[in-house]
Amino acid sequence: MRLDGKIGIVTAAASGMGRAGAIRFAREGAAVGVVDIDQPGVDAVVAEITAAGGRALGLVGDLREDEFARGVVRRTANAFGGLDFVWNHVGHPGPAAVEGIDMADFEIAIDLNLRTVLVTTEAAIPEMRARGGGSLLYTASTSGIQGSAFSPIYSMAKFGIVGFVRSLAKRLAPEIRVNAVCPGPIDTPMLRVFVARPDQQRTAGQDKETLVRLRGQQNPMGRTGKPEEIANAALFLISDEASFVSGAALPVDGASTA
Template identity: 65%
Template sequence: MRLENKIGLVTAAGSGMGRAGAIRFAAEGAAVGVVDLDAKAVEEVIAQITQAGGRAIPLVGDLTQRGFSRDIVAETVAAFGGLDFAWLHAGHPGPFRVEDMDEDVFELALDLNLRTIAHTTAAALPEMRKRAGGSLVYTASTAGLAGSPRSPAYSMMKFGVVGWTRSLAKRVAGEGIRANVICPGGVDTPMLREFIARFDTPQANQDKEEMVAQRATQTPLGRNARPEEIANAALFLVSDEASFVSGAALPVDGGMTA
């Protein structure tokens, strides 16, 4: 098993890529803190992991609360005895508009794309130092690598996640701690629909599923990703197989940014 004796946590683990990651990490031997706002979804993930013989604890709460962003580390450590990795995956599409921006949505997106990862990282670093190393994995987007005219606020924040990762990787490298960021293209999850549907562009009247399918055809590999395909990249990055990989912004986008 690729994560034997490792302890980690995953945020936004109730759905999509985070869910796929939590289940996969546990199947590879890790003990996992499963973090999400949605208690029922967390319960389902825990059930799936434990029924397969894995170890996981539920961490239900709102990551926009600074205390909770930090507490998830303390609770994982209390349950399993340390922390080796964290996939800080939660995020938000943010407001579409630039003029007449919805400030509440902007704040929510700032909380979920940026603030929460800073607070959880701050809590995780001392725990990783105690174990003489660790792996931090973040989730940006292809919009964190190239401009996205349909979502400038989201793109600004995801560029921020990439900048955070690269800076942190250099800062903590001497302590054996690695930091990397995954940049997914379109992934078939509820968030992709949320993202596509909010565009108040001429396309906004189009059927949501039709738009998801259209997005797929714009990708060189001709489809959107399955959540498990992003979880596979996260598995590599949290594992010792990525022992010389740090500061990387890894596109997992079917060739979109090539």
């Protein structure tokens, strides 16, 4: 097992890639704090992990609240006896607008893409140091390494994640490795938000499932990614197999940014 005896946290773990990661990490031997605002979703992930003989702790709350974001670290460490990794996966599409932007929408995007990630990281560093080291993983995006005409605020935030990751990797070496995974279009509920945005001429009148298929066809691999394909990359980056990998922003995007 590739995470045998490890203790970690996955945020936004009730759905999509976070869900796939939490389940996969537990199958690889990790005890996992399963963090999300969606109570039934968290319960389902915890039940799936424990039914398979794994260890999981459900942590339900709003990651925009600093106390909750900080508390998930302490609660996971207390429950399992320490902390080895955090996958800061939570994020938000943000507003499409720049001209006429509603600043309340901007704040939600910054809170969920950046602020909560900082708060959780701050709490996690001493826990990892107490264990002699650890692994921090963040979800950026292909929009964190190339511009996005229809999601500039999202891109602003995800470039911020990549900058944070590269900086922290230098600052926390050698004890704590710090990396980002940069997904391309992955078939999750959040992708339905993005596909409804692009140019109205092409998308007018198309239902979201058709738009998801079209988005996949634009990719060099001719399809969208599966949440499990991101979980596989996340598993590698978190595990000791990536012992000399730090400061990376790994595209997992079917060659779309190649």
